[in-house]
Amino acid sequence: MFEQIQAPSADPILSLISEFKNDARTDKIDLGIGVYRNDKGITPIMAAVAQAEQTLLKTESTKAYQGLVGDENFNLAIQSLLLGGTSAMARASTLQTPGASGALRNLADLLAFARPNATVWISNPSYINHRPIMLRAGLAVQEYAYLNPVTKAVDETAMLAQVAQLGPDDVLLLHGCCHNPSGADLSLAAWQRIAELAQQRGFLPFVDIAYQGLGDGLEADAQGLRLLANAVPELMISTSCSKNFGLYRERTGAAILVGEDASHAHNGRAKMCELARGSYSMPPSHGAAIVSTILADDQLNGLWRAELDTMNLRINGLRSALVEGFRIATQGEDYDYFGHHKGMFSLTGLSDAKIARLKADYGIYIVSGGRVNIAGLQLNEVDALVAAVVAVNR
Ligand code: PMP
Numbered sequence: 001m002f003e004q005i006q007a008p009s010a011d012p013i014l015s016l017i018s019e020f021k022n023d024a025r026t027d028k029i030d031l032g033i034g035v036y037r038n039d040k041g042i043t044p045i046m047a048a049v050a051q052a053e054q055t056l057l058k059t060e061s062t063k064a065y066q067g068l069v070g071d072e073n074f075n076l077a078i079q080s081l082l083l084g085g086t087s088a089m090a091r092a093s094t095l096q097t098p099g100a101s102g103a104l105r106n107l108a109d110l111l112a113f114a115r116p117n118a119t120v121w122i123s124n125p126s127y128i129n130h131r132p133i134m135l136r137a138g139l140a141v142q143e144y145a146y147l148n149p150v151t152k153a154v155d156e157t158a159m160l161a162q163v164a165q166l167g168p169d170d171v172l173l174l175h176g177c178c179h180n181p182s183g184a185d186l187s188l189a190a191w192q193r194i195a196e197l198a199q200q201r202g203f204l205p206f207v208d209i210a211y212q213g214l215g216d217g218l219e220a221d222a223q224g225l226r227l228l229a230n231a232v233p234e235l236m237i238s239t240s241c242s243k244n245f246g247l248y249r250e251r252t253g254a255a256i257l258v259g260e261d262a263s264h265a266h267n268g269r270a271k272m273c274e275l276a277r278g279s280y281s282m283p284p285s286h287g288a289a290i291v292s293t294i295l296a297d298d299q300l301n302g303l304w305r306a307e308l309d310t311m312n313l314r315i316n317g318l319r320s321a322l323v324e325g326f327r328i329a330t331q332g333e334d335y336d337y338f339g340h341h342k343g344m345f346s347l348t349g350l351s352d353a354k355i356a357r358l359k360a361d362y363g364i365y366i367v368s369g370g371r372v373n374i375a376g377l378q379l380n381e382v383d384a385l386v387a388a389v390v391a392v393n394r
Pocket of ligand 1: 208209253
């Protein structure tokens, strides 16, 4: 049987990583893969995480199965981090999942069970895995207008006009903050309008939030989501601890259901547990144990928040430096969008030909499509990047 299977073409991001590794130039710059890097160019283990791991080493007494819902302390802590202060807290139920990827798939499986005719609407552009995850679950996928390629901001008028046409068989998948790949986020007014439309038209909002804390801070980044959660009867949320706790490989995330009442949400979660038994069964425990240890301890919680703020400041500092560098180099404001975008990414709109030139002539690595990871940059590389981009865009 296996002889009939063709090897799929290599993942473009992963092949870019190995090309970068093999590039002998010492001034090369990697803006490819979506991981945070600090000012030494490494993706560190956060100090709060390392301390929590020490605690766990001393206190953990068993590796016996934990159960399908995962760690309930983690579930509640993550739910509070996202929905704290909203009326939705009392009608929500949370399931620990293998990363936000696992949450997206669990929620998609639940949709396919409860609303098999659903169409999931994703933004144009969207996170590269949104479409395949929804399709794999057997759901239909359509795109809504999102990014204006000229202004590199959200075209809220076009988006909202389309959202106003959605109905009860539609699911609107939104990025909670720090849109991947564009960096362009919705205004609070747009979140408000979406909440009104969801109530009027009966579509189901689904918020994927993988970067809470990396835009404007933990609270500010959850504002749109909270507004929606207070207003709509039902909501699905997928969330990740990969970025804001730096737990990428520990596969730590959660799926949250907000129902009309708590019993609906709990029943939905129980169904997701049953569906998960048909695939991975139980989520891995280590990452979630780290997160619940941090969030339950004042000192660790404070340390984690301070570290997250440092990451946020670094990204926003790089964004300001880029805006300034491009203003000086071009005597114009065409690149001010770097300062308006939130989180690790900006979509530059660079063509594949220009991306190839940046790699060949300047050792600057950018994924096809033009997304740059701002957190991959060092302050002392800003001038070189600006000069190279201005040269290929000339
Ligand atoms: N959603 C979005 C928007 C993402 O950018 C990512 C990761 N890059 C995920 C989900 C998946 O995250 P995880 O590593 O937690 O599976």
